[in-house]
Every structure is written in C-alpha cells, then in structure tokens.
Amino acid sequence: MxxxxxxxxxxxxxxxxxxxxxxxxxxxxxxxxxxxxxxxxxxxxxxxxxxxxxxxxxxxxxxxxxxxxxxxxxxxxxxxxxxxxxxxxWRLDCYPEVPAVLKALKAEGARLAILSNGSPAMLEAAVRSAALDTVLDDIFSVDQVRKFKTDPSVYDLVATNWRLYPNSISFQSSNRWDIAGAAKFGFRTVWINRSGQPDEYRDHPPSLILLSLEGLLAGA
Structure with missing residues (x-):
C-alpha cells in the first residue's frame, strides 16, 4: 500500500x-x-x-x-x-485515466476524496457525470470555510475530518500554486504537470511530479 x-x-x-x-x-x-x-x-x-x-x-x-x-x-x-x-x-469531461486510477487505488483500500474550490452542487454534478461517486469517500468544498485555496483552513478540512496527520495524506493537483499551499500545510504533494509547465514556488516544492495520475499506480 x-x-x-x-x-x-x-x-x-x-x-x-x-x-x-x-x-x-x-x-x-x-x-x-x-x-x-x-x-x-x-x-x-x-x-x-x-x-x-x-x-x-x-x-x-x-x-x-x-x-x-x-x-x-x-x-x-x-x-x-x-x-x-x-x-x-456542470458536466466537464474527466481526464481519460481518472476512472481507472481511482478505482485501482480504491481496490487497494485507499481512502479517496476531492478537495476543491468548487461549490458543493458543482462538485456533486461533476462527480455524478463522470460516474466517480462510487469510488469517492468524501467531497470537501471550500464552502465549508468560506475561503479559497491556498488558505490553510481549506487543507485542514481533510486533516480534521479524517483525523489524520497532514503528512499521511497524499494530495494531487495540476495547479502548482495549489501544490505550494498544500506543501506548506504539510501534505505529501504530487504535482500533475499535464502540460509541462515550468516550476515555480520553489521554496514549497512538490514531493513528486507526474505527467498524469497514472504514475500513482507505479509505486508513487
């Protein structure tokens, strides 16, 4: 695991x-x-x-x-x-690898969640449209704290609700600024750099950089 x-x-x-x-x-x-x-x-x-x-x-x-x-x-x-x-x-396409990766992680016994700026209604609609509702344990929206990323209270939603230390949580985002905020909070961070963007916020580096979520299944 x-x-x-x-x-x-x-x-x-x-x-x-x-x-x-x-x-x-x-x-x-x-x-x-x-x-x-x-x-x-x-x-x-x-x-x-x-x-x-x-x-x-x-x-x-x-x-x-x-x-x-x-x-x-x-x-x-x-x-x-x-x-x-x-x-x-309200019904954006998910990236091609997403369903298989999440299902594989779930099959290994991992807890899975979304942590997003999106409103609860937006996120629920997107998750249903992509048929991801059966693999996710939770959907955390910033609506609960009424602040957007990268405010630390947003990342704390997961740690507090799941009663886990931040460094035991692997956080994946394609947004480098989001990775910086999550890294500063203490998450283990994986930057999904789909479009080959240059690095920034170098004082808050990701734990790992991947081209897609598929890398999570390769022992990442």
Whole structure:
C-alpha cells in the first residue's frame, strides 16, 4: 500500500476545465481557446482576490463572472452561447485515466476524496457525470470555510475530518500554486504537470511530479 489517503483537486486535475469550450468550439469560432484560457485565469484570480478581501461568494458565481469577462476580452466569440457554456461546466469531461486510477487505488483500500474550490452542487454534478461517486469517500468544498485555496483552513478540512496527520495524506493537483499551499500545510504533494509547465514556488516544492495520475499506480 502506497498511501492510505489520497485527496485530489477537482478542476484541472480530475476534470478538464477546457472541455466546456471545446464542446462548443465550432460555434464559438477561432477565439475559443483564448476565451477558455481567460475564463480559467479569471476564475482563479477572482478566488484569490475574494479570499484576500474577506468577501466570499461561491465558486459558481465566480465562474459566471469570469466567463462574462472572457466574452468582453474575446468579442468575436458568440455571446449567445453563454448559457450553453455554463451548462457544460456542470458536466466537464474527466481526464481519460481518472476512472481507472481511482478505482485501482480504491481496490487497494485507499481512502479517496476531492478537495476543491468548487461549490458543493458543482462538485456533486461533476462527480455524478463522470460516474466517480462510487469510488469517492468524501467531497470537501471550500464552502465549508468560506475561503479559497491556498488558505490553510481549506487543507485542514481533510486533516480534521479524517483525523489524520497532514503528512499521511497524499494530495494531487495540476495547479502548482495549489501544490505550494498544500506543501506548506504539510501534505505529501504530487504535482500533475499535464502540460509541462515550468516550476515555480520553489521554496514549497512538490514531493513528486507526474505527467498524469497514472504514475500513482507505479509505486508513487
């Protein structure tokens, strides 16, 4: 047994955040990739700013606001697709290896959970759509503390609820800033660097870097 507890970030780690725009790529037009990149970047920026201000609103509201900004920055994209894109965000595709990896870890007796900025309703919808509800033990949302990652209280949700020391929990995320926050909190961290991004936050390094979650089954 590698670790007894595995916790996964949701968006970008289990679920492809660009799947919503890709699903409507033909209708959006050539600015689709730009729209998707801005949408994601602003979604995260708004979460950090809201945490610093102490002005929490749930992640779904940030997702809507970020999409509106993205349309303003990509004016040739068809704004009439706004609701279609928002609807698609509730059922994002998971990455191809995700179901098999989680099932294999579960079969070994591991405890599995999601720890995400997403609202409870968003996460439950995504998990059901990807048929991951049968393998996950818990879904932890920042809604419980009304702060976003990388606030330490977010990572403490898992340690407190599971009554485990942080270093006994393996935390997986594709977001390097999330890995930095989790490492500082004390988790064993695995950066899923799917797109080969350069390293940053070098004073809070990951325990391991993988190209996909499949590496967790190779003795990681």
């Amino acid at each position: 590698r670790h007894a507890a595995f916790v996964f970030d949701a968006y970008g780690t289990l679920f492809d955040v660009h799947a919503a725009v890709r699903r409507h790529a033909a209708a959006i037009g050539p600015e689709g990739p730009l729209l998707s990149d801005i949408w994601r970047a602003k979604q995260l920026e708004y979460s950090w700013v809201r945490s610093l201000m102490g002005s929490y609103v749930d992640f779904w509201q940030l997702t809507e606001q970020a999409l509106d900004f993205a349309f303003d920055k990509a004016p040739s994209a068809d704004r009439s697709l706004r609701q279609d894109l928002l609807d698609a965000y």
